[in-house]
Amino acid sequence: MLSYLHxxxxxNHADILKHFVLFYTLEYLNKKNKPYSIFDTHSGSxxxxxxxxxxLKTGEAARGIQKLLAVPGSRIPPALTGYVDFxxxxxxxxxxxxxxxxxxxxxxxxxxxxxxxTELHKAEFEALRSNLASLLNHLPPAFAQIVSEDGFAYLKKxxxxxxxxxxxxxxxxYEEKSDYIQASETLCTVHKKWSAAQILLWYPxxxxxxxxxxxxxxxxxxxxxxxxxNAEVLDASLCIDREDSHVETSLKDAIGSAKPRLYGSGLLxxxxxxxxxxxxxxxxxxxxxxxxxxxxxxxxxEMR
Numbered sequence: 001m002l003s004y005l006h007x008x009x010x011x012n013h014a015d016i017l018k019h020f021v022l023f024y025t026l027e028y029l030n031k032k033n034k035p036y037s038i039f040d041t042h043s044g045s046x047x048x049x050x051x052x053x054x055x056l057k058t059g060e061a062a063r064g065i066q067k068l069l070a071v072p073g074s075r076i077p078p079a080l081t082g083y084v085d086f087x088x089x090x091x092x093x094x095x096x097x098x099x100x101x102x103x104x105x106x107x108x109x110x111x112x113x114x115x116x117x118t119e120l121h122k123a124e125f126e127a128l129r130s131n132l133a134s135l136l137n138h139l140p141p142a143f144a145q146i147v148s149e150d151g152f153a154y155l156k157k158x159x160x161x162x163x164x165x166x167x168x169x170x171x172x173x174y175e176e177k178s179d180y181i182q183a184s185e186t187l188c189t190v191h192k193k194w195s196a197a198q199i200l201l202w203y204p205x206x207x208x209x210x211x212x213x214x215x216x217x218x219x220x221x222x223x224x225x226x227x228x229x230n231a232e233v234l235d236a237s238l239c240i241d242r243e244d245s246h247v248e249t250s251l252k253d254a255i256g257s258a259k260p261r262l263y264g265s266g267l268l269x270x271x272x273x274x275x276x277x278x279x280x281x282x283x284x285x286x287x288x289x290x291x292x293x294x295x296x297x298x299x300x301x302e303m304r
Contacts, residue, residue: 004173005124010048011061011098013291014265016068017238018171018202020283021267021276022101023083025167025198026108028273035112037166038105039159041151042173043117045127046102051095063240065091065098068290077286079279101169102128106135106144114163115144118151152186160194171202180212188223191270195227198271205264207243217268221304224270233304234272236280239264241293264298277301 009015029036048054050061069088076084086104090097099107102117109115117132119125125148136144147154155168170187172179187199201220203213217235224231241263269276280301288297 004175005054005121006044006100006173007048007052007054008058009060010055010100011050011065012262013060013064013238013240013287014202014204014262015098015100016064016287016291017236017265017284018169018200018267019087019099019101019104020080020083021200021236021269021280022104022167022169023086023108024079024276024279025200025273026105027082028275029165029167030108030110033110034165035110035114035163037114037116037161037163038109039116039118039155039161039166039168040102040105041118041155041168041170043102043119043124043128043146043151044100045119045124046100046106046131047090047127048098048100049095050091050098061098063293064291068287071290075286077282079282080286101171102132103135105169106132106139109139111139113139113143114161114166115139116154116158116161117144117146118149118154119146120148120150122148152182156186156189159190159197164194164196166197168197168199169202170200174204174209177209177212180209180216184216184219184223187220187270191220191224192227195231196271198269198273201268201270203266203268204262205237205239205243205266206261207263208261220268220270231270232272234269234277234280234301235266235304236269236284236301237264237266237299238284238287238291239296239298240288240291241296245293245296268304277303 055061119128129146221233245263284299288299
């Protein structure tokens with residue numbers, strides 16, 4: 001299935017968690033002036049207009065990034081300021097736009113980085129190429145690939161890359177139950193070949209998929225630990241509501257206010273950057289308090 005369009009969800013609480021960690025990881029890599037590789041397996045269109053009908057229909061950006069940006073800067077934890085300032089500069093433009101992961105990666109990447117973007121949805125792929133065109137002008141063309149291919153298959157085929165220092169961001173739509181299995185199997189295979197990679201696996205928190213989510217994480221953690229018992233695996237989550245909060249409601253009758261199935265999300269990070277745990281422990285309590293519905297926000301950070 002290719003029915004998922006991220007424009008309905010851009011700038012929601014899950015994007016904030018995912019992109020804050022991505023931003024932190026890229027900034028950490030940039031402390032050493034050495035090239036690296038980035039694989040983004042499910043790239044989307046890279047830039048999302050928050051004033052269009054998709055964003056307005058669900059209201060997720062209004063309850064997510066726009067709510068966060070309404071907080072006075074003096075209250076923002078220092079760990080979050082880089083990400084918040086970056087996003088704010090784009091949302092202040094006309095039209096207000098939220099940056100997807102490819103936009104963040106291209107904006108922060110050092111010259112000489114190898115960038116690999118895959119997106120299978122035809123319309124999203126065309127938008128991805130268009131939205132990244134100007135950003136990629138500062139990089140030698142050979143160092144950026146944007147392809148309309150299955151992200152899982154492409155990742156297995158093209159790793160390990162020539163430049164071993166680098167990141168994999170894997171955030172499938174999880175439309176199908178098979179995505180949970182495919183994500184863990186793909187990353188298990190890739191980790192064996194490219195054990196130095198920092199792997200960021202985003203996952204949704206959905207009450208009806210709890211077993212699939214936990215199974216996916218356990219398969220990957222087990223494979224990583226079997227390969228190297230000393231490997232670090234960080235598991236972080238941000239919840240904005242209770243697990244049982246979702247109530248089936250027609251969007252037609254509740255534009256912008258329907259309770260989403262996604263009550264939170266998490267990131268499983270293999271080989272996390274130094275200081276990431278502390279940054280999350282500083283930022284997540286604030287995010288849970290700011291974005292939580294009826295004081296139901298919660299968070300966790302655990303080394304597995």
